[in-house]
Amino acid sequence: MELRDIEIFLALAKELHFGRTAERLHIATARVSQSIRKAERRVGGRLFERNSRNVRLTVLGEQLRQDLSAGYRQIAEGIAKARAAAGAVSGTLTLGTMGPMARTIKPVLDLFESTYPDVNLRHREVQPPAPLDLLRSGDADVALVYLPVDEPDLTVGPVVHVSDVLLMVSTGHPYAGRESICVEDLGDHCAFLPGRLPASMEAAFQPFHTPSGRPIARAPRRPSTWHEALDLVTAGHGVLGVARDAAHFYPWPGLAFIPVRDMPPVRWGLVWRTADESPLIRAFSHAATKSHQSAGT
Incomplete structure (x- = not known):
């Protein structure tokens, strides 16, 4: 398989949609179909089950995806290094x-x-x-x-930083004087609901339920910027889970930061379209x- 055909196959294996794959690679949908047919002829079997409603990998297709993914990343990285060395x-x-x-x-x-x-x-x-x-x-x-x-539509690259989770509260909050709290304690207080945030990302700092199953309420106000969140917490309108780095970068008067001892550390990575x-x-x-x-x- 040529490198471009491998790229098309891997993109379709991720998108499971011919149109989105074509848009992602800036090619015609017919080019995607042609490439997959050529790949299927080369390997001697169907790589995708497709009908008018959905597309999914066959067992053979999944095996090929696994085998090609690591090699393709190495090839792409090698090309990037070569282009860098050539001043590209x-x-x-x-x-x-x-x-x-x-x-x-x-x-x-x-x-x-x-x-x-x-x-x-x-x-x-x-x-x-x-x-x-x-x-x-x-x-x-x-x-x-x-x-x-x-x-x-987004690719997650390398993890470059890891931080513990702290609860940011006002200095007048009942938790402000504690050495640490646990996730169960969050069920007694309102956390701020971020604006446009996938649920999986929100849960990294603001779980939806305590270990016993109690819902963790969201405050009615939604900060649209970080400094709005700082102001709202300082005023006592809610609490907010944050990275440990925030305690170092934002030692505001009126704010306290308490470790959440049973929250897993949060990983930070590079992401791109x-x-x-x-x-x-x-x-x-x-x-x-x-x-x-x-x-x-």
């Missing part, structure tokens, strides 16, 4: 981060800028209540956001992976 990686890359969170990946930024001096790295601020908006609008090429992100993946984005992702591996050794 240049231009402007816009990185979205939440406030000062860029400081948590300074080694990544330093490595990327030293490796690709011809790239202009710009920064845009991501608002925590709507962490995917800049990506979806095209105002950021890649964003550092907390996980999980399980969106069909799958359809707009570019040599620049792959180069940045590679720098992040290399920096993270170096830090772990």
Whole structure:
């Protein structure tokens, strides 16, 4: 199979829709169908079961997807490295981060800028209540956001940071003087409901239920920016689960931060629009992976 046909197969295996696959790869739907028929002839069996209502992988197709995925990533990374060595990686890359969170990946930024001096790295601020908006609008090429992100149009790259979860409350809140709390305690207080946020991301900091099954209520007001959230919590209108980094970056008068001892740490990763993946984005992702591996050794 040619590299382009492998790319088409893997894209269809993820999208399970010929039209969306064509849009993602900027090709005609007929080109997708032609490529899959050619691949099926080459392997000697059907890779997809398809009818007018849905598309799904066959057992053979799933096996091929697993076998090809790792190899394709290695090939794509090798091409990106070669293009970088040939001076092909240049231009402007816009990185979205939440406030000062860029400081948590300074080694990544330093490595990327030293490796690709011809790239202009710009920064845009991501608002925590709507962490995917800049990506979806095209105002950021890649964003550092907390996980999980399980969106069909977005690719999740390397994990570059991990943080414990704290509960941010006003200094007048009953929990303000505690050394720590547990998730069960959250059932007694209202957490803020973010604006535009997938449920899986919301649950990373604001679970929907306590371990005993009690619902964790949401406050009626919805902050649209991070500073609105800070103001509302300071005024005692609700509580908010945050990363430990917030206690360091935002030691506001009137705020207290209490560890939630049984909440799992939250992972932060690089995310980008799958359809707009570019040599620049792959180069940045590679720098992040290399920096993270170096830090772990």
